[in-house]
Structures are given as structure tokens and as C-alpha cells.
Amino acid sequence: MSRAVLSLGSNLGDRLDYLRLAVRGLSDVLLAASPVYETAPWGVTDQPDFLNAVVLVESAELDEWGWLHRARHLEREAERRREQRWGPRTLDVDVVTVDEVRSRDPELLLPHPGTPSRATVLIPWLALEPDATLPGHGPVSELLAALPETETAGVRRRPDLALRG
Numbered sequence: 197m198s199r200a201v202l203s204l205g206s207n208l209g210d211r212l213d214y215l216r217l218a219v220r221g222l223s224d225v226l227l228a229a230s231p232v233y234e235t236a237p238w239g240v241t242d243q244p245d246f247l248n249a250v251v252l253v254e255s256a257e258l259d260e261w262g263w264l265h266r267a268r269h270l271e272r273e274a275e276r277r278r279e280q281r282w283g284p285r286t287l288d289v290d291v292v293t294v295d296e297v298r299s300r301d302p303e304l305l306l307p308h309p310g311t312p313s314r315a316t317v318l319i320p321w322l323a324l325e326p327d328a329t330l331p332g333h334g335p336v337s338e339l340l341a342a343l344p345e346t347e348t349a350g351v352r353r354r355p356d357l358a359l360r361g
């Protein structure tokens with residue numbers, strides 16, 4: 197049995213449709229889905245805004261590699277093309293954590309190393325799990341409080357958009 201936190205992002209095409217495709221594809225393992233957020237792009241800033249969300253998933257069969265394969269499968273279903281690093285994409289599914297697993301394999305780094313600095317992951321995660329902790333880093337609420345306002349200001353909740361329904 198393993199429990200994972202996955203982050204979802206899209207900034208090409210029908211962004212909400214791509215996030216919903218991911219959630220539908222995870223329906224057999226889905227525990228909870230966060231609200232949807234419209235977020236200013238980080239990394240490569242000259243690209244469209246993203247929609248971001250986080251989901252909690254659980255499975256009796258999947259280990260951390262199983263979750264990575266599920267994530268890659270969903271990206272392929274969204275016809276994601278790997279071009280520019282941090283560039284525009286129809287669907288990005290990252291494995292944020294799997295239980296307390298730590299991994300230094302470059303194909304599967306756990307917890308995902310971008311997490312402590314990404315308001316686009318921390319804010320949706322916290323909305324879903326106010327007591328969440330990032331293994332090796334501490335409470336998600338503290339990580340978020342430590343980010344500069346410039347990082348958090350670009351993350352706006354979109355109550356008019358829902359992942360399900």
C-alpha cells in the first residue's frame with residue numbers, strides 16, 4: 197500500500213480539460229483533488245499562465261516507480277511533447293512524494309526537489325491537507341510561509357473551475 201501526492205499543471209490548449217483528463221485517469225486510486233489555481237509561470241516566464249492542482253492518491257499495488265509510470269502515461273495521453281525544459285506543456289504530472297520514500301535516482305527524485313520552492317505545488321497541497329509535511333523538509337505550511345511574496349502572489353484560486361463534475 198502506498199500513498200502519493202501528485203502535482204498537475206497545464207498551460208497549452210484547453211488547460212482544464214487536460215487536468216480533468218488526469219483526474220479521470222486516476223479515478224481508481226484518487227483520494228482527494230485540490231481546488232484549481234491559475235498561476236504565473238516560473239522558470240521560463242515568457243509563456244502562458246498555468247492551471248495547477250494537486251491530487252492525493254493511494255494504491256495497494258503501486259510503488260514509487262508505479263506512480264511515475266502512471267504519471268508518464270497520463271502525459272502521453274495528453275500528447276505531451278518534451279521540448280524546452282520548463283517550457284509550455286499540455287500536461288505535466290510530477291510525483292511530489294510517496295509516503296516517506298527518499299530517492300536520489302535522477303529518473304525519480306523523491307521528494308520532488310522543486311517542491312520546497314514552488315508555491316504552485318505548496319498552496320494547492322495545503323488547501324487539501326492543512327497538516328501535510330514534506331519528508332525531510334517539515335510542515336508544508338512552514339515551507340510556504342518561508343517563500344517570498346513574489347512567489348505566492350502569482351497563485352490565484354479559480355473557484356469557477358473544478359477538477360471533477
Ligand SMILES: Nc1ncnc2c1ncn2[C@@H]1O[C@H](COP(=O)(O)OP(=O)(O)OP(=O)(O)O)[C@@H](O)[C@H]1O
Binds near residue numbers: 280292305306310
Ligand atoms: N519526482 C519526480 N516526478 C516526476 N519526474 C521526475 C521526478 N524525479 C525525477 N523525474 C524525472 O524528471 C525528468 C524530466 O521531467 P519533466 O520533463 O516533467 O521535467 P519538468 O517538469 O520540465 O521540470 P521539473 O521536474 O523541474 O518540474 C523525467 O525524465 C523524470 O524521470
Ligand SMILES: Nc1nc2c(c(=O)[nH]1)N=C(CO)CN2
Binds near residue numbers: 288
Ligand atoms: N506556474 C507554473 N510555472 C511552471 C510550471 C507550473 O506547473 N506552474 N511548470 C513548469 C515545468 O515543470 C515550469 N513553470
